[in-house]
Structures are given as C-alpha cells and as structure tokens.
Amino acid sequence: MKPFSIVLSLILSLAAMSLVVWVGRFGAPLPIAPKVDPATEAQKHILSVDDLPMPESGPFGKAELTELEFIFGVRNVGDEDKHVFTLKNIGDGVLKFKMGKPTCQCTVGEITSQNGEPLTKDGEAVKEGSIAPGESINILVKWVMKVQNDKFRQVVPVFTTDPDQRKIEFAIMGAIDQPLHLLPDGFWDFGDMSSTEPSVAQGYLSSKVLDSFTITEVPREDSKVKVTWEPADPLLLAQYQAKSGYLVKVSSSPDVPIGKFREPIQLKCQSGDTEMNVDFMVGGRRSGPIEVRGAVGATFNVESNRLFFGEFPASSGKKAKVNFIVRDLDGELELKSIEPADARIKFTVPETGKPFGKSKSYQVEVEIPPGNPAKHRNEDAEILNLKFNHPGAPEFKLAVDYHAT
Amino acid sequence: MIYTTVKWNVRSFALIISFSILFSGCKPSAVAPLKPPGNAAVPGKSADETNNSNPAALPTPESVLDSGPKTAVRPYLDGWDKPAIAFLLTGEQHGYLEPCGCSETQSGGMARRADLVRIVTQEKGWELVGLDVGGTLKRSRRQDQIKFEKLFEGFQKLHYSAVGVGLEELKLGADFILTRMPGSPEDLANSVALVSANVVLFDQPDLGWPLRYRLIEKSGLKIGVTSVFGPSLRDRVAPAGVNTNITLREPDEVLPDVIKSLEESKPDLMVLLCHGNEQEALNLAKAYPQFRIVLAAGGYDEPDGKPIPVGKSWVLNVGHKGKRVGILGFYPDNADQPFRFELIQLDKDRFKNHPEMRELMKQYQQQLQDEGIAVSEELLLKHSSGQTFVGAEKCGGCHTKAFAHWKETGHGVAFTTLKEGPWHENRAAEKIDWIQRQFDPECLSCHITGWHPQEMLRYESGYVDEKSSAHLLGQQCENCHGPGSTHVSREENSTNMDELLEGRQMVRRTLADAKKSMCIECHDSDNSPKFTPERFDEFWKQVAHPFKD
Known part of the structure; x- marks a missing residue:
C-alpha cells in the first residue's frame, strides 16, 4: 500500500470515528445515570457467594449457629423488635463472612460486639470480616412491623467461607396484627337482599393482642341499617386465637332501594385509655327484574x-x-x-x-x-x-x- | 492507481462506519413480543446479561432504570437441563400489577414476570404452562374487577392455563365470577380457566364454572390440574347469614371424583392448587399422593423457596404480592429426580419491564379514567370528625411560612408525580414513557388530600378530580392535621377564646403522633420501604414546619 493510501485511510478512519461519536452524542439520548443517595450506597450488599471466594486451601472455617429462625409470635402493627443471632467458627481455619442483602428494607442486620454495640469502621457499619477459630460474632437483626401480615418472614443472609454453608439465612418469622381485627375483613356483602325480610350479616371483632376492649358506640344516622354486638363465645375466640372479642350483627331493612346499596359502619372501641375506631363498609343489592x-x-x-x-x-x-x-x-x-x-x-x-x-x-x-x-x-x-x-x-x-x- | 486506492478507502470507510455503528449502537433493542416465540435469542442469558453483552443496544427506558450501581447479578435457572415442560407458578398477588408498592426498587410486577416468560420461552426455548393458586386481588370493588380482567389478559399472554379460585376471587361475588366463563368450548380451549373442585356457584354443580379440573396437553404431555379452596378460610369469604350463592364443599368430598376423572385421561402429572393454609396443603398432599405437585397459598410472604417433600410429592410456596415466581421443571424420564424448582425474585437488576405488560397497565389506567372509578360513589366515606377539608391555600392564609415551605416539598408536588413521574432526581429516568395514574384510587389516596390512605376511600369533602378539587392537590396539611373546617371557621368568625383554642386543639398533632402512626399511613413498607423509625428524623427534616406565624 502506498504512503498516500495509508495516510488517507487514517484520515478517513479518524473522520469516521469522529462522525460516529458525534452522531451517537446527539442522535440518541444518553443514559441518565441515577443519582444514588448515600443510604442506598450504604445498603449495598453482596448478592451471591461469588463475591466471597473460598480460600485456595484449608484448613477452612466452620460455621456453627445456635438458631436459624426466630419466631416472634403475634405483634402489633407499628411495633419494632430485634433479635441477636450468633455465628461461631468451630473450624480449624479462619471463617470469612459478608453480610448479604436482607429480603426487605424493613429488616436490617448488623454485626455487633458482645455488648450489643454495632461494629463500625470509619463511620460505616461493618459488613464483612473474619472470625478466628473458636471465636464468634453476634448478628443483630432489627425489623419494623409496618403493616398487617399473618405470615411475616424476612431474611438476613450471611455468606461465609464454610464450604458446607456458603450462604446462611437468618430468618425472622411471626404474625403482625392490628390491635383489632374484623372477621371477615373489608367489605361485608349482604349479597342478594330480600324484598320482604331484613338482611342480616354477622362477624367478629376480636383482638389477638389486647386482653380486653369494649365497643363503646356505633354511630348510626341511617335507620335502615342497625348494628348490635355481644361478647363472643370464648370457644370461638380460642378458635381464632383471639384474646378478646365481640359478635357483631348488622341488619338492613328490606326496603332499601332497588340496585346497589352501601353503608359505612364505624365501631368505636376502647381499651384502657386508648380509643380505636374500626371502619368498614356493608352493602348488597336488591335485584330488579x-x-x-x-x-x-x-x-x-x-x-x-x-x-x-x-x-x-x-x-x-x-x-x-x-x-x-x-x-x-x-x-x-x-x-x-x-x-x-x-x-x-x-x-x-x-x-x-x-x-x-x-x-x-x-x-x-x-x-x-x-x-x-x-x-x-x-x-x-x-x-x-x-x-x-x-x-x-x-x-x-x-x-x-x-x-x- | 488512484482509482484503486480510493476504492479501497471507500471500502474501509464503509467497513469502519458499519463496525462503529454496530459497536456504538444507534437504535434501541426491541423487546420481542411474548407470543409467538421469536428467535432473537441468547440462550441462558438473563435480560440484563443479554443487554450488556450486546453493545449495539442502546438502553430502552427500562434498561436506563436498571443502570444504577450494581453488585453481582444472581444467576437463575443455572445449570438446568431443558425440561420436558416448565411451569410458571404464581399466587397471592394481592392486586400488585406492578412491583410491590410504587417504588421501582421493589420486586415483582407483571412486566418483569413477562420478561422472565420471554427469557424462558424464547431465549431458552422451553415449553411453559402458567398456574396460579388464586388470591389475585386485595379488595372487591369495581377497580378490582377491572384489575382482575386486565390480569387475565396478562395471564393469557403469559401462557397461563389455570387460576385457582381463592378468597379474593370469591369476594368478587358469584355473579362476577360467572362473567369470566367463556361463551363456547372453543373460547374455553383458548382461555385461562378459573378452576376449583369444591366451589359451587348458585347451587349448580353442573354449571361448568369454575372448571372442576383442567387437562392441559402440551409438548406431548398431559397435565391434570385442579384446585381446592381451604375450609380454614370459609369464615373470611362473607359474613355469616348472607346468601352469597357460593357453596364450599369439603375437599375430601370432591377430590376422589376429580382424581378419577383425571386419571381416565392417563395424565403424566397431576397438580393441585391449594388455596388455604399451609397445613391444609400438607394434609392434602399426604392424603392424595396422586398430586405430585401441590402449589400452596397461605405460606410466608417471603418463603425460603425450598420444596416441602410429602412422600413423593412436593408442596411449593411462592410468597405474596408477585414479588417472586416459581419455575418448576418436569423431567418425566428421570424417575429419581423428575422435578427441579427455583423461586425467582423479580428484581430490577435482572428483569426488564416488558412493553406488552406496560401497555396493559396503560389500558388499565385508561379504563379507570373511562369508568370514573375515582369519582364513583362506591368509594365515599364520612369523616369521623364530621368536619370538611378546606385546602392548603386556606391554611396558608395564616400559616404563610409553613405553606411556602410545603409547596417546595415532595408533599407539595405529590399530585404532579402521578401525572409526570417521580420528582426525585435519582428517579428522573422513570419519567420517560410514564404511565399516568391520576385516575387510580390506589395511587390517588396518598397523592391528594382528603382520602383514607390505607382504605383508598374518598372522604365526602375530599379530592374528587383535578378540575373540581384544585384546592386539594398534593399531600396537604389536612391529611395529617385533619379536616380544618371548624378551626378555620372559628378563626375567621369567632372571638371566643375558648372556642378558638378548642378549634386549634382539633388540628394539633405532635411529633410523637407523626412518628408513631401518621406518616406510616402512606410511607408504608410497600410504597416507602426506606421509611423506617431509624430514618424518621431524616424524612421529617424535609417536611418539618416549626414556623410560628
């Protein structure tokens, strides 16, 4: 190839590359790099064992756990709780570990000292480290119970260099309940309402967490819907695993207009000095021809x-x-x-x-x-x-x- | 030989341009439709891996969202041989068409589920059958009926064959369930079916709906599927004493007949969908070993993903809210290990939002608007205080500094975010192709003023629509302080100090109230996962208004 050709090729190549870069710059939107807030960065965790390679040779550490699951029972919405798990190295070699990402941001795992203080380094929570043979670490798991959930289970994973337990999952389990629980919950549907007889629906207002409470008032403006209540049968409460409760009856007169009918109900309740309201809707339908x-x-x-x-x-x-x-x-x-x-x-x-x-x-x-x-x-x-x-x-x-x- | 040299250079120029375009990327990658199976495949790669390995692909809006800082991307279905047939197992979605809550960082959503289906069926080339254990919704209002219909359209596209009748489906009412019945056998053959062996509507066991069982023939295999509604949930369907037109038979009364009918077709596998509690599923698996797979509802929200062996059968849980889906591989030729199961978290790092499901979401929002769901009387609720909402402008008449500060906060622009997308800088990418949500009660309830945030009901004087309730846009003062009509009226008209003080007391809220029970009404674990008691102060700083005017 002649020198002229080589020079021309180089010039054309550069021009082409520049053109492509220029077209790329203006011809398509650039990806918007999300701004990451510090909390997100701080919460970065490893997701797989690949991020914690095994040492090339033994002896390896061996993880011993006093428990893998903690069952906290029934708690109130809004409560917080914590529990300490212990991870001990009973192997002959050093056991390395790294905290994984919890299954929910409502649950946090921290490495703590024996007296329960979170371990930090340069102001950041310690997320990884090594446990010498015979030593142990505490893993403090804290969780917030934000919403009702009959089957709450969240997990804090910890990755280790124990060849038999590369991933350990510490689980928190239990039920989160409102102080007062309506059964059935939500909308009480009378279904197809009779044109001649009152329609009656009944259910229960109970509590798994309160030893006692009272229904103090059910304000009613619409006389077509009446609400009555009486203490619930203790056997039934036991069946629902409730500590206290009432049988609630709602009746609607047969002369509601044809079509759909809905009515809000509020049960005003008190337990000790605490006042609570339970709102729900009743409704039904009087069918036309x-x-x-x-x-x-x-x-x-x-x-x-x-x-x-x-x-x-x-x-x-x-x-x-x-x-x-x-x-x-x-x-x-x-x-x-x-x-x-x-x-x-x-x-x-x-x-x-x-x-x-x-x-x-x-x-x-x-x-x-x-x-x-x-x-x-x-x-x-x-x-x-x-x-x-x-x-x-x-x-x-x-x-x-x-x-x- | 100038001519030759120029020709060579033209050729090299063309080649350079072609390669450069190829490697720098000038057009976004198209996401293949879900049906029919396409051929744009990189077998064994996840959506993200496929994207990253293809430098020609500019990020789609969805992949821009996914371009945040990443740690390792977990592999899934790693090392699986191609099964004779694979099952997509889901359930207890509880109304979450989108990722659990309104935060993109949350897992789940039909659009990511569709991406997984695309990967399994198109990239891996597996035959897939979708089964859902029921519990698709959370409530039973008209909005939920619409959601149910859209969900079924989605199921149809995602290779589903059967959906069990669960608590939430029954709460929609016998007549609504009947409306899902296909009009002809041909329609039924091509539809997702509601299935239940023990739910009878209108006292007519021969009504033909829901189906008592379904026989699915695919990949040369016959799969028998049925479903039961657990007696433990009976009391939760409706209050006692009402005529629901729904009869729930005991599973033991109906299953032997169903099994007999299915066995006549010599199925290769029988699957039971059990919408009850976990113990019922275990008992049924033990009592009816013909069902080698029992997909159970009533398990933990975040299950460990391990099959529970009962004899030779497996009981499987997939968790709640559609955050995870199960993939079950069936290997009938492997007598020792005929199944593999993996519970896959639908996170944003591994799955894109499939455009077909985004389109469905758009249609859903459009229908909410068309039917005027947010303004319907069905949602009306009286406020327990008996007072009415007056709007922030009224409050700002006296509390000028607090009002001025509020306008600058996220609360102040909360309504705008429903129309335009998140206001946070780090979520700006979500604004691209944003699906508007200002007609959706489930979104409105925390983005306007005068609604019950958790029940998603409209107080009588609360926000109705943008035009008639311009004074109630955004998350205003009265959502926390309570409706202010009495306070305002007394400040404007009364000179009696006791009355004035009483009115002020009515709208007084303490920081302790806010911390304990108020903020969490909207900043719940789904919609504001980072809002924890530990971080309350950090959030509070943004909206604190300690101004004395």
Missing part, C-alpha cells in the same frame, strides 16, 4: 349501567357477550325493539336462557358492526332503550361507550 352482570369482550359498570368497548378499529368492529339476569318472567326473554331504531349497535338474544338460581341467564351478543369511525365516550356514549317482553321491566336503558377509530 332484569340486570346485567358483567360482560366478556367488553366491561360493564353496574353503577352507571354502562358497557365499555374501549378503542378498536372501525373497519373490524367489535363484539361482546353480556350476561342478562332475568327474574319473574314466564317464558323466555325476547327483545322487541331498540330505540333509537337506527342504532348502529346490534343485539342478539339467545332463544333460551340458562337456569341461574331462581332466575335465568341470557348471554346476549352485542355487536358494533364494522363501519365508519365514531367516538361515543363519556357523556357522548350511545344511550339505548331496549324494549323487552318482560312485564316488570318493559324498558332497559343501557349506555354504550366506545371509540371506533
């Missing part, structure tokens, strides 16, 4: 009687199957007509319904046929009036929300 209970291929909101098809290509259209539950009708359900008569949306009602308790279920096909784009969202949803042969519900209004693009 025709109801929609869900859809496949679309979604249905019972509260707003609205069928959501979402966004789809206008050229392909969209279909859904909607479950109509029909009561108190002799014979089969028939769709007589739809208003407006020129509605784009088509309904196909099966000739026969499936038995569904004392009712019948009809899986009605609802189709938005292929056609022009149209947007019927929110307040512009298509409102359809379905006219059935049901004497108790000759008309059924349904909103259909969609965007055919």
Whole structure:
C-alpha cells in the first residue's frame, strides 16, 4: 500500500470515528445515570457467594449457629423488635463472612460486639470480616412491623467461607396484627337482599393482642341499617386465637332501594385509655327484574349501567357477550325493539336462557358492526332503550361507550 | 492507481462506519413480543446479561432504570437441563400489577414476570404452562374487577392455563365470577380457566364454572390440574347469614371424583392448587399422593423457596404480592429426580419491564379514567370528625411560612408525580414513557388530600378530580392535621377564646403522633420501604414546619 493510501485511510478512519461519536452524542439520548443517595450506597450488599471466594486451601472455617429462625409470635402493627443471632467458627481455619442483602428494607442486620454495640469502621457499619477459630460474632437483626401480615418472614443472609454453608439465612418469622381485627375483613356483602325480610350479616371483632376492649358506640344516622354486638363465645375466640372479642350483627331493612346499596359502619372501641375506631363498609343489592352482570369482550359498570368497548378499529368492529339476569318472567326473554331504531349497535338474544338460581341467564351478543369511525365516550356514549317482553321491566336503558377509530 | 486506492478507502470507510455503528449502537433493542416465540435469542442469558453483552443496544427506558450501581447479578435457572415442560407458578398477588408498592426498587410486577416468560420461552426455548393458586386481588370493588380482567389478559399472554379460585376471587361475588366463563368450548380451549373442585356457584354443580379440573396437553404431555379452596378460610369469604350463592364443599368430598376423572385421561402429572393454609396443603398432599405437585397459598410472604417433600410429592410456596415466581421443571424420564424448582425474585437488576405488560397497565389506567372509578360513589366515606377539608391555600392564609415551605416539598408536588413521574432526581429516568395514574384510587389516596390512605376511600369533602378539587392537590396539611373546617371557621368568625383554642386543639398533632402512626399511613413498607423509625428524623427534616406565624 502506498504512503498516500495509508495516510488517507487514517484520515478517513479518524473522520469516521469522529462522525460516529458525534452522531451517537446527539442522535440518541444518553443514559441518565441515577443519582444514588448515600443510604442506598450504604445498603449495598453482596448478592451471591461469588463475591466471597473460598480460600485456595484449608484448613477452612466452620460455621456453627445456635438458631436459624426466630419466631416472634403475634405483634402489633407499628411495633419494632430485634433479635441477636450468633455465628461461631468451630473450624480449624479462619471463617470469612459478608453480610448479604436482607429480603426487605424493613429488616436490617448488623454485626455487633458482645455488648450489643454495632461494629463500625470509619463511620460505616461493618459488613464483612473474619472470625478466628473458636471465636464468634453476634448478628443483630432489627425489623419494623409496618403493616398487617399473618405470615411475616424476612431474611438476613450471611455468606461465609464454610464450604458446607456458603450462604446462611437468618430468618425472622411471626404474625403482625392490628390491635383489632374484623372477621371477615373489608367489605361485608349482604349479597342478594330480600324484598320482604331484613338482611342480616354477622362477624367478629376480636383482638389477638389486647386482653380486653369494649365497643363503646356505633354511630348510626341511617335507620335502615342497625348494628348490635355481644361478647363472643370464648370457644370461638380460642378458635381464632383471639384474646378478646365481640359478635357483631348488622341488619338492613328490606326496603332499601332497588340496585346497589352501601353503608359505612364505624365501631368505636376502647381499651384502657386508648380509643380505636374500626371502619368498614356493608352493602348488597336488591335485584330488579332484569340486570346485567358483567360482560366478556367488553366491561360493564353496574353503577352507571354502562358497557365499555374501549378503542378498536372501525373497519373490524367489535363484539361482546353480556350476561342478562332475568327474574319473574314466564317464558323466555325476547327483545322487541331498540330505540333509537337506527342504532348502529346490534343485539342478539339467545332463544333460551340458562337456569341461574331462581332466575335465568341470557348471554346476549352485542355487536358494533364494522363501519365508519365514531367516538361515543363519556357523556357522548350511545344511550339505548331496549324494549323487552318482560312485564316488570318493559324498558332497559343501557349506555354504550366506545371509540371506533 | 488512484482509482484503486480510493476504492479501497471507500471500502474501509464503509467497513469502519458499519463496525462503529454496530459497536456504538444507534437504535434501541426491541423487546420481542411474548407470543409467538421469536428467535432473537441468547440462550441462558438473563435480560440484563443479554443487554450488556450486546453493545449495539442502546438502553430502552427500562434498561436506563436498571443502570444504577450494581453488585453481582444472581444467576437463575443455572445449570438446568431443558425440561420436558416448565411451569410458571404464581399466587397471592394481592392486586400488585406492578412491583410491590410504587417504588421501582421493589420486586415483582407483571412486566418483569413477562420478561422472565420471554427469557424462558424464547431465549431458552422451553415449553411453559402458567398456574396460579388464586388470591389475585386485595379488595372487591369495581377497580378490582377491572384489575382482575386486565390480569387475565396478562395471564393469557403469559401462557397461563389455570387460576385457582381463592378468597379474593370469591369476594368478587358469584355473579362476577360467572362473567369470566367463556361463551363456547372453543373460547374455553383458548382461555385461562378459573378452576376449583369444591366451589359451587348458585347451587349448580353442573354449571361448568369454575372448571372442576383442567387437562392441559402440551409438548406431548398431559397435565391434570385442579384446585381446592381451604375450609380454614370459609369464615373470611362473607359474613355469616348472607346468601352469597357460593357453596364450599369439603375437599375430601370432591377430590376422589376429580382424581378419577383425571386419571381416565392417563395424565403424566397431576397438580393441585391449594388455596388455604399451609397445613391444609400438607394434609392434602399426604392424603392424595396422586398430586405430585401441590402449589400452596397461605405460606410466608417471603418463603425460603425450598420444596416441602410429602412422600413423593412436593408442596411449593411462592410468597405474596408477585414479588417472586416459581419455575418448576418436569423431567418425566428421570424417575429419581423428575422435578427441579427455583423461586425467582423479580428484581430490577435482572428483569426488564416488558412493553406488552406496560401497555396493559396503560389500558388499565385508561379504563379507570373511562369508568370514573375515582369519582364513583362506591368509594365515599364520612369523616369521623364530621368536619370538611378546606385546602392548603386556606391554611396558608395564616400559616404563610409553613405553606411556602410545603409547596417546595415532595408533599407539595405529590399530585404532579402521578401525572409526570417521580420528582426525585435519582428517579428522573422513570419519567420517560410514564404511565399516568391520576385516575387510580390506589395511587390517588396518598397523592391528594382528603382520602383514607390505607382504605383508598374518598372522604365526602375530599379530592374528587383535578378540575373540581384544585384546592386539594398534593399531600396537604389536612391529611395529617385533619379536616380544618371548624378551626378555620372559628378563626375567621369567632372571638371566643375558648372556642378558638378548642378549634386549634382539633388540628394539633405532635411529633410523637407523626412518628408513631401518621406518616406510616402512606410511607408504608410497600410504597416507602426506606421509611423506617431509624430514618424518621431524616424524612421529617424535609417536611418539618416549626414556623410560628
């Protein structure tokens, strides 16, 4: 190759590299390097035994543990606790160790001196070290019980150069409970409510941690819902592993309006000088003659009687199957007509319904046929009036929300 | 020979450009769709390893998030031979579509689960069947129904075949469960099925839903799957005395028949999903050894990942909140060791957010907005004080310095973060392709004012929407001090000192209150894992307002 060619090649190479660097600089976003806060850095731990290589030759250390698990029983939400595990080297060689990353930031492991003081070096917590034969270290595990959890288990791993125990997991286990526990928790659903008889639901308010408490008041404004309580059967409390508790009965009169019904309940309680409130919701549904209970291929909101098809290509259209539950009708359900008569949306009602308790279920096909784009969202949803042969519900209004693009 | 020389240089220039582009990277790597299996594979490598080993790949938004300081990346499925079939085992997700809590550092999430599925099915080329033991949700509101539907769409994409009916599914109600029933046998064949041997809806055992069992045929193998709801959870489904249209039969009444039906198909493996407590799972594994695998709910939230042997069977736990998933390999030709199991933590260091699941999350948020879930009456709650929320501007009328300071804090911009992404500098990368969450009650409850933060319910005078509740945006004074209507009204109208002092007392909170029980309502272990009692002072410094005006 001639000197000219070599020089030209070099110049072109440099130009190419510069161009690529320049394009790379402006042509694509640079990765944003996350700013790491000191706590995160301080909490860096090793994740695998690869970060603690074995010595090339023995004698090796051997780890002896007094316990691997600590069961703390039942504690209150918000409590903190700690426990000391001991790791002893009963081998002939030095045992090296490194702290691993705990399974949760609510749990911290620290190496401590025999008197319980955290060991530090240059102001940083000691995370690794060596244990001479016959010596031991203490590992202080602290944990915070932030939320209710029946099966709390967190682990602080420690990696070692014991060939038989390269990774040791110190586990903290137990249950974290609220002082007061409602059973069933959350929403109390009356389900299908009777039109003639009161609906009654009962459950328990109990405590696994309080020896005693009292329900002092249940403020009620709505007379349709009544709450009563009485001390719970001790045998039942024992079954729930509770120390104290009440049987709580909620009853609702049969004349709640047709449709969905919800009512908040607050149980005001006291234990010693401490006042506590337990809030929950009760509710149910008084069924009408025709109801929609869900859809496949679309979604249905019972509260707003609205069928959501979402966004789809206008050229392909969209279909859904909607479950109509029909009561108190002799014979089969028939769709007589739809208003407006020129509605784009088509309904196909099966000739026969499936038995569904004392009712019948009809899986009605609802189709938005292929056609022009149209947007019927929110307040512009298509409102359809379905006219059935049901004497108790000759008309059924349904909103259909969609965007055919 | 100038011509030749120039030609050589043009060639070398082109080559240099090509190699340089290849090694410096000019276009982001695309994430393969979950179905059908693709061929962009680096077998045996994790998502991160694949990324790192491919210098042509510029970071996607997700991998930018993952580019923080790293220690060793733990290998997984290390040294596994290709199984005849692999199972993705999950359960007790408790409503966590995304990583547990709103912190990216937390584990879990459907998007990372999807990345694992991609790696297993596409990079490793394994056949995969997903099974879930139930407990998908936390509550039973309309939002949970929507979440359930989206979750099933996700399951569908992630090769799931069966989901056990658990406590949370039953709480959705018999009629809602029935809406999940596919309309035809063809639809059913292509759908994720709800399965339970002992849950009967509407007193109709022949209703056909949930399925009593499912026979899965894949990779030339037949896998029989059924599920039972543990009697220990019976009291938790609904209060006594109500008609739920749900009947729970004893497992011992139903399992012999189910086993008989399954055995007629000569399955290669039978799996039981047990949604009860751990002891029930152990008892059933012992009583019905035909089930070589029992996937159990009711175990510890962070299980040790070790199979519990019961005879020749294994009882497996996968923990809570979808932070971990189990991969079970089935090797029918190895009579001595037919199974391998590994519990894999879905952490940000090893798994990317798969775009298909992010898209699902976007659709979920869109549906919450479309249905007006946050403004629905279903969420309404009366405040026990009987007072109403007035908004921080009102407070700032007198407490000028505290108000001015609050506006500069994270609390002051809490609502904006739902729309634009985290405000912290070190989480700026999350703002790229941010999925807005300002219509999601589960997010709103700690980012606006006047909601119950843990129950995610809206107090009557609390935030409704951005337009009508502009005075309640962000995490304001009254979320900690309580609604201020009485205090404000008395300060504005009363001259009676006793009344004024009483009003002030109503909104007085001590540092001890804050430390013990108030801050933790939002700074809980999921959403603020670094907030611990030891670090309270550090957090408090940012929002302290000891101003006397």
